[in-house]
Amino acid sequence: MSDAAMYEGPMDDDEGESPDMGDLYDELEALADAVDDPDERERVERAMRTAAAVEPGGLFGRVIKGFDRGDVAEALLGSALFGIPMLVEGGTGEVGAFLATHPVSVVGTLAFTVAAIVGILYVSDFQDVRVTHRIFGVVPRRLAGVLGISLAFAIVSMTAWGRVEWATPLSAAASVSVAWVPMAIGAALGDILPGT
Incomplete structure (x- = not known):
């Protein structure tokens, strides 16, 4: 089983707060660290760049x-x-x-x-x-x-x-x-x- 298959997905938020773009970026970074295949790592890094480029409404949360x-x-x-x-x-x-x-x-x-x-x-x-x-x-x-x-x-x-x-x-x-x-x-x- 690859490291990517062992990735457990989003962490539970103990404080009950809604996840934001920062949380998504953190999850993608954790996934990138868990992936060992170069092609899979490149796909995760592309997803990270896409997530960073997404502009939510308002001034905060980017x-x-x-x-x-x-x-x-x-x-x-x-x-x-x-x-x-x-x-x-x-x-x-x-x-x-x-x-x-x-x-x-x-x-x-x-x-x-x-x-x-x-x-x-x-x-x-x-x-x-x-x-x-x-x-x-x-x-x-x-x-x-x-x-x-x-x-x-x-x-x-x-x-x-x-x-x-x-x-x-x-x-x-x-x-x-x-x-x-x-x-x-x-x-x-x-x-x-x-x-x-």
């Missing part, structure tokens, strides 16, 4: 994978929507000035930002976000894209609008780190909420 130029645009838009209020708010500079005198707080702010984005993308249940491509085999491309786009937007916009003075780099970096928090959150939400 399997999100890859990171293309549409995702870049969504991340940039989310970053701008959440970030522009930080650019015009005087409190950003005040918090940045405080952080500049407490470098450990700058590091903590940066670490919090990265942790929050990891949480939004991969831990929370907003969407079923799959890691399909990694940079250097370690960093998920979506994570790097969201963080990089929002950080670039924070640096460029705060510089262009005269909110930071790079003659004092620690103060400028501290202010950028303050603005980066909501910009990164906006970029992550802007990227995954449309569900593409």
Whole structure:
């Protein structure tokens, strides 16, 4: 009896929740692991690609994978929507000035930002976000894209609008780190909420 014949089908849902596309994708992955024949494995992988391409109605319940130029645009838009209020708010500079005198707080702010984005993308249940491509085999491309786009937007916009003075780099970096928090959150939400 082949491994595929021993596959028992869908797992029982102990919580009584209806299965969604993420559950289907998980089942197909489990089936792909159980199949040992190359032709059967290819058929299962085709079914996985088809399942991932199916777009259920609404913003939620989709399997999100890859990171293309549409995702870049969504991340940039989310970053701008959440970030522009930080650019015009005087409190950003005040918090940045405080952080500049407490470098450990700058590091903590940066670490919090990265942790929050990891949480939004991969831990929370907003969407079923799959890691399909990694940079250097370690960093998920979506994570790097969201963080990089929002950080670039924070640096460029705060510089262009005269909110930071790079003659004092620690103060400028501290202010950028303050603005980066909501910009990164906006970029992550802007990227995954449309569900593409």
